[in-house]
Amino acid sequence: SQQGEEDPQALSIQEGENATMNCSYKTSINNLQWYRQNSGRGLVHLILIRSNEREKHSGRLRVTLDTSKKSSSLLITASRAADTASYFCATNNAGNMLTFGGGTRLMVKP
Amino acid sequence: KAGVTQTPRYLIKTRGQQVTLSCSPISGHRSVSWYQQTPGQGLQFLFEYFSETQRNKGNFPGRFSGRQFSNSRSEMNVSTLELGDSALYLCASSLAGASLIEQFFGPGTRLTVL
Numbered sequence: 001s002q003q004g005e006e007d008p009q010a011l012s013i014q015e016g017e018n019a020t021m022n023c024s025y026k027t028s029i030n031n032l033q034w035y036r037q038n039s040g041r042g043l044v045h046l047i048l049i050r051s052n053e054r055e056k057h058s059g060r061l062r063v064t065l066d067t068s069k070k071s072s073s074l075l076i077t078a079s080r081a082a083d084t085a086s087y088f089c090a091t092n093n094a095g096n097m098l099t100f101g102g103g104t105r106l107m108v109k110p
Numbered sequence: 111k112a113g114v115t116q117t118p119r120y121l122i123k124t125r126g127q128q129v130t131l132s133c134s135p136i137s138g139h140r141s142v143s144w145y146q147q148t149p150g151q152g153l154q155f156l157f158e159y160f161s162e163t164q165r166n167k168g169n170f171p172g173r174f175s176g177r178q179f180s181n182s183r184s185e186m187n188v189s190t191l192e193l194g195d196s197a198l199y200l201c202a203s204s205l206a207g208a209s210l211i212e213q214f215f216g217p218g219t220r221l222t223v224l
Contacts, residue, residue: 020121027169035215042114042200043215088153096204096213097166 022090114216135203
């Protein structure tokens with residue numbers, strides 16, 4: 001079963017715009033991670049935020065975590081066509097077991 | 111440094127057969143996890159191996175099994191294949207078994223069961 005639900009399921013924006021994806025989860029976590037997947041290929045790790053952190057940045061990515069609401073958001077600023085992919089949040093509460101959300105399909109139009 | 115490799119990349123089998131998938135982690139990584147990805151169920155955790163021992167197991171039937179060798183390479187086996195086993199199987203490796211360590215995913219093996 002999936003721990004998280006992601007919203008929206010699909011998002012279409014123009015190049016240069018910002019994209020925001022949200023993730024909600026159900027149980028307590030050690031950390032939350034975001035991954036990108038291009039067209040049915042492997043997952044690429046984007047960013048990890050620990051349960052005691054509220055915000056983290058990496059390049060054009062900004063992730064927030066609200067443990068009281070059991071939710072996280074991923075913001076991609078100044079999006080590019082190459083950002084077109086599916087984005088997944090994954091929660092971790094034990095060892096290396098990740099529980100993934102359903103993903104957001106992002107399309108960035110040039 | 112070479113990434114996680116998975117072989118084969120594509121596989122076609124028929125119902126009732128069995129299949130073995132292989133995963134070679136990044137050099138020095140001791141933890142290997144396996145995931146199944148399907149359009150209906152999404153990404154689901156199968157199992158994790160660390161230092162040749164299965165540490166965690168997901169909610170899959172006993173037809174799904176795995177093992178890890180002393181060089182950290184891992185294999186997963188699916189016996190008595192069913193149509194619903196058609197999926198992308200992904201493995202991920204990490205340095206250790208700690209929960210704050212980044213995991214690196216391979217390109218996956220796409221299994222089609224006819």
